[in-house]
Amino acid sequence: MGFIWFWLVAVMIVAYVVLDGFDIGVGILHPFIARTDEEKQLAIRSIGPVWDGNEVWLLAGGGTLYFAFPLLYASAFSGFYLALMIVLWLLIMRALGIELRMHMQVAVWRTFFDGLFFISSALLAIFYGAALANVIRGVPLGDDGYFFLPLWTNWSLGPEPGILDWYTVIGGVLALVALALHGSLYLTVKTEAALQSRSRSASIYLWFALFVVTILSLPATLAARPDGLDNYRAFPLLFAVPIIIFAALAGIFYFTRKRAERKAFTCSCVYLTMMLVGAAVALYPRLLPSSNDPGRDITIAKALSGPHTLHVGLIWWTLGMCLAAMYFVVIYRMFRGKVSLAGSGYEH
Amino acid sequence: MTALILHRIHFGFTITFHYLFPQLTMGLALLIVVLKTIALRKRDERYNQAARFWMRIFAINFLLGVVTGIPMEFQFGTNWSQFARVTGGVIGQPLAMEGVFSFFLESTFLGLFLFGEKRLSPLAHWASAFLVFVGSWISGFFIIVTNAWMQHPVAYRVLPNGAYEVTSFWGLLTNPWALIQYAHNMSGAVITGSFVMSAVGAFYVLENRFSDAGRIFLRVGVIAGLISCTTQIFPTGDIHGRYMAKHQPATVAGMEGLFHTQRGAGIVLMGQPDEEKQTIDNPLIVNNVLSFLIYGTTKAEVQGLDQVPRDQWPEPLPLLYYSYHIMAGLGTYFVLLMAISAFMLWRNQLFTTRWVLWPLMLSFPLPYIANTAGWMTAEIGRQPWVVYGLIRTSDGYSKYVSAANGLFTLLGFMGMYSVLSILFIVLVYQIIAKGPQLGASAPVSEPLTVA
Numbered sequence: 001m002g003f004i005w006f007w008l009v010a011v012m013i014v015a016y017v018v019l020d021g022f023d024i025g026v027g028i029l030h031p032f033i034a035r036t037d038e039e040k041q042l043a044i045r046s047i048g049p050v051w052d053g054n055e056v057w058l059l060a061g062g063g064t065l066y067f068a069f070p071l072l073y074a075s076a077f078s079g080f081y082l083a084l085m086i087v088l089w090l091l092i093m094r095a096l097g098i099e100l101r102m103h104m105q106v107a108v109w110r111t112f113f114d115g116l117f118f119i120s121s122a123l124l125a126i127f128y129g130a131a132l133a134n135v136i137r138g139v140p141l142g143d144d145g146y147f148f149l150p151l152w153t154n155w156s157l158g159p160e161p162g163i164l165d166w167y168t169v170i171g172g173v174l175a176l177v178a179l180a181l182h183g184s185l186y187l188t189v190k191t192e193a194a195l196q197s198r199s200r201s202a203s204i205y206l207w208f209a210l211f212v213v214t215i216l217s218l219p220a221t222l223a224a225r226p227d228g229l230d231n232y233r234a235f236p237l238l239f240a241v242p243i244i245i246f247a248a249l250a251g252i253f254y255f256t257r258k259r260a261e262r263k264a265f266t267c268s269c270v271y272l273t274m275m276l277v278g279a280a281v282a283l284y285p286r287l288l289p290s291s292n293d294p295g296r297d298i299t300i301a302k303a304l305s306g307p308h309t310l311h312v313g314l315i316w317w318t319l320g321m322c323l324a325a326m327y328f329v330v331i332y333r334m335f336r337g338k339v340s341l342a343g344s345g346y347e348h
Numbered sequence: 349m350t351a352l353i354l355h356r357i358h359f360g361f362t363i364t365f366h367y368l369f370p371q372l373t374m375g376l377a378l379l380i381v382v383l384k385t386i387a388l389r390k391r392d393e394r395y396n397q398a399a400r401f402w403m404r405i406f407a408i409n410f411l412l413g414v415v416t417g418i419p420m421e422f423q424f425g426t427n428w429s430q431f432a433r434v435t436g437g438v439i440g441q442p443l444a445m446e447g448v449f450s451f452f453l454e455s456t457f458l459g460l461f462l463f464g465e466k467r468l469s470p471l472a473h474w475a476s477a478f479l480v481f482v483g484s485w486i487s488g489f490f491i492i493v494t495n496a497w498m499q500h501p502v503a504y505r506v507l508p509n510g511a512y513e514v515t516s517f518w519g520l521l522t523n524p525w526a527l528i529q530y531a532h533n534m535s536g537a538v539i540t541g542s543f544v545m546s547a548v549g550a551f552y553v554l555e556n557r558f559s560d561a562g563r564i565f566l567r568v569g570v571i572a573g574l575i576s577c578t579t580q581i582f583p584t585g586d587i588h589g590r591y592m593a594k595h596q597p598a599t600v601a602g603m604e605g606l607f608h609t610q611r612g613a614g615i616v617l618m619g620q621p622d623e624e625k626q627t628i629d630n631p632l633i634v635n636n637v638l639s640f641l642i643y644g645t646t647k648a649e650v651q652g653l654d655q656v657p658r659d660q661w662p663e664p665l666p667l668l669y670y671s672y673h674i675m676a677g678l679g680t681y682f683v684l685l686m687a688i689s690a691f692m693l694w695r696n697q698l699f700t701t702r703w704v705l706w707p708l709m710l711s712f713p714l715p716y717i718a719n720t721a722g723w724m725t726a727e728i729g730r731q732p733w734v735v736y737g738l739i740r741t742s743d744g745y746s747k748y749v750s751a752a753n754g755l756f757t758l759l760g761f762m763g764m765y766s767v768l769s770i771l772f773i774v775l776v777y778q779i780i781a782k783g784p785q786l787g788a789s790a791p792v793s794e795p796l797t798v799a
Binding site (some may be wrong): 060070078099 | 407408411414415416418419421422424425426427429430432433434435436437438439440441443444445446447448449451452453455456457458459460462463464467507511513514515517746747748749753756757760764768771775778
C-alpha cells in the first residue's frame with residue numbers, strides 16, 4: 001500500500017509540474033518574447049482556459065499527501081513554513097497577473113499585471129526547484145519528526161542548513177531554466193508568426209543553458225546526498241532513467257531544429273517527468289530524509305495512514321482521476337490549435 | 349501574543365476572508381443556472397444577457413475564491429501540524445476529495461463557461477454552467493464534512509501511533525452534523541447570492557439605467573431570497589440548534605449567554621455577557637422561549653454554563669455570544685425584508701416602491717456579515733477543542749513555528765488581502781457601472797467608467 005501511494009502522489013506531482021510548468025514558463029518568458037500588447041494577450045490567452053485546472057493538481061496533490069502521509073504533510077509544511085507561505089503569496093500574485101490583465105483597459109495597469117505575472121512565475125520556478133533540492137538534501141529532523149528551517153543560514157550544506165544553500169539554489173536555477181524552456185516550447189506550439197519564431201529561438205538558447213545546468217546538477221546532487229545512487233546500484237535497470245533524461249534533452253534540440261514543435265514539447269514533458277522520477281527513485285522509500293541521522297528519516301512506513309483510509313482512498317482516487325483525465329481531454333480539445341485574438345467570446 | 353493565539357488568528361483571518369468569496373460563488377452559481385434555464389426554456393435573450401453579466405462578476409469572484417482558498421489547504425500543515433499529523437487519516441480524505449472531485453470539475457467547466465459560449469450550443473453552455481454549480485456545491489460539501497467531523501467526530505478509531513483513522517467512509521460522509529450544517533450553510537450562500545443580485549437590480553431600477561435588466565435581477569433575487577431566508581431559519585437553523593443543544597450543550601449555553609441552568613429558560617434578545625459576575629448586563633429577555641425552541645415546551649430545563657467545567661467553556665465567550673446574536677438578528681431582518689419585497693413583487697409594485705428598493709440596494713453587505721458570524725459561532729463554539737471532546741486546540745498548533753514567524757506571515761496575508769479587497773471592489777464596480785450590454789458583446793472601445 002505504501003509503495004502504491006508513494007507513486008500515486010508522485011504521479012500527481014509530475015502532472016502538476018508538467019502542466020502548470022508551461023504556465024510558469026509562459027510567465028517567465030512573455031516579457032522577453034511578446035513585444036506588442038496583442039502578442040502579450042496572445043501569450044496569456046494560450047494558457048487562459050487551462051492554467052487554473054493545471055494548478056488544481058497542486059491542491060489535489062497536497063490533499064492526497066495530507067491523507068496518505070499525514071506525518072510528512074505535517075512535518076514538511078510546518079518545517080518549510082516561511083518558504084511555503086511565500087509560495088502561496090506568489091501563487092496569489094500569479095493568478096492576479098494572468099486574470100486581471102484583461103479586465104483593465106489602462107496601459108499602466110496592464111504593464112503592472114504583466115510584471116506581476118513575470119516576477120511571480122520566475123520566483124515560483126526557483127522556489128519549486130529549491131524545494132525539491134531540499135527534500136533530496138534532507139532536513140535536520142528532530143526525534144518527534146518535526147523540524148523548522150530558516151530561509152537561509154550560511155549557504156552551505158552543514159549541520160545547520162537553510163532552505164536556500166548553494167545546492168538548493170542550483171535546484172532553483174535548474175527549475176527556472178527547465179520551466180522557461182518548457183514554456184517556450186508550449187508557446188511555439190500554440191502561436192504563429194513573429195511570436196512563434198521568437199519562442200523558437202528562445203528555446204534554442206534555453207536548451208543550451210538547461211544542458212549545462214542539468215550536467216552540473218548531477219555531481220552536485222551526489223555531493224548533497226552521497227547515498228543517492230544506492231537504489232540505482234541495487235537495480236541497474238533504473239539507470240534507464242538518466243539515459244531517458246538525456247535522450248529527451250537531445251530530442252528537444254533535434255525536434256526544435258526540425259520545427260516539429262509538438263514533438264519537442266513532448267520531449268520536454270518526458271524530461272521533466274524523468275527528472276522527478278529520478279529523484280523519487282533515489283529517495284525511495286524515504287519521503288523526507290534527515291540531514292543528521294538516517295534513523296530519523298521520514299519513511300513511507302512511518303508516515304503512512306491507517307489501512308482502511310488507504311483502501312477506500314484507492315477506490316475514489318481512481319474514480320476521481322478518470323474523471324479528471326476526461327475533463328482535461330475535453331478542455332484541451334476544445335481549445336486545441338493556435339490561439340488567436342478573434343472570437344474569444346469573453347470580455348473583449 | 350502567544351503562538352497559540354497567533355495561529356488561531358492566522359487561520360481565523362485567512363478563512364474568514366476566504367469565505368467572503370465562495371459564499372457568493374455558490375449562491376450565484378445557482379442563480380446563474382436559474383437565469384440560463386429561463387433563457388433556454390422561454391427562449392428569452394434578455395435572460396442570457398443577464399447571465400452573461402453575472403458571469404463576469406462570477407469570474408472575478410471565483411478567482412478571488414481560488415487564490416484565497418489555496419492557502420487554506422496548506423495551513424492545516426503549516427500552522428496546525430500537530431493536529432494535521434493525527435487527523436490526516438480522517439479529514440485529509442474529504443479535503444483531498446474536494447480537490448479531486450470538485451476543483452477539476454469547476455476549473456474545466458468554468459473555462460468552457462467563460463470562454464466557450466460561441467463554440468458551444470446553448471444547451472452545452474447551459475450544461476457547463478450547471479456543472480460549475482455542481483462543482484462548487486460539491487466543494488462546499490467536502491469542506492462541511494471536514495468541519496463537521498471536527499464539531500462532531502464520528503466513524504473513527506485511534507491507531508497505536510495515536511493517529512485517527514476512519515472506520516466507515518460512508519459514516520464520515522453522512523455524519524448527521526454534516527448534513528444539517530450543509531443545508532444551513534448552503535442556504536446561507538444562496539442568501540448572499542440573492543441579496544447581491546437584488547441589490548444590483550435595485551440600483552439599476554433606482555438609477556433608471558439598464559432597468560430592464562434590473563427588473564430581471566430583482567425578480568430572480570427576491571424570489572430566491574425569500575426561499576433561502578426562510579429555509580435558513582426553518583428548518584435548517586432550527587434543526588441545527590436542537591442538534592447542537594444535544595451534542596454541544598456548552599456551546600449553546602455560551603451562544604445564548606445562559607450562565608445558570610434554568611427551567612423555562614428565556615431568550616436574550618440583547619445585553620452584554622459578564623463572564624466574571626456570570627450575568628447579562630442591560631438584558632432584554634423573553635421568558636421561556638429558549639426552552640421552547642430547543643425542547644418544544646416552555647417548561648423544559650436548559651443546561652447552563654454552570655454545568656460545564658470552567659476549563660471547557662468556549663472561549664472567547666463574549667465573541668461567541670455576539671456572533672450568534674448578530675447572525676440570528678440579521679437572519680430575522682432578512683426574512684422580513686424579503687417577505688415585504690416578495691409581497692410587493694407579487695402585487696407588481698416592487699419596481700416603483702422606493703422605500704423597499706433602497707433597503708434592498710443597501711443590504712447586500714449584511715448576508716456576508718451574517719454568514720461570517722454564523723461560522724464564528726460554529727468555530728468559537730467548538731473551543732477549547734479543535735476536535736470536539738478529543739483534541740484540545742492548545743495541542744494542535746505547530747509548536748516549532750514561533751509566534752514571530754506566525755506574525756510575519758499573518759501581517760503578510762493582511763497586506764496581500766487588503767490589496768485584493770481593493771482590486772475586487774474596483775473591478776466589480778467597473779462591471780456594475782458598465783452594466784449588462786444589449787448587444788451580444790461589449791464594444792471594446794467603450795470608455796472606462798471607473799471613478
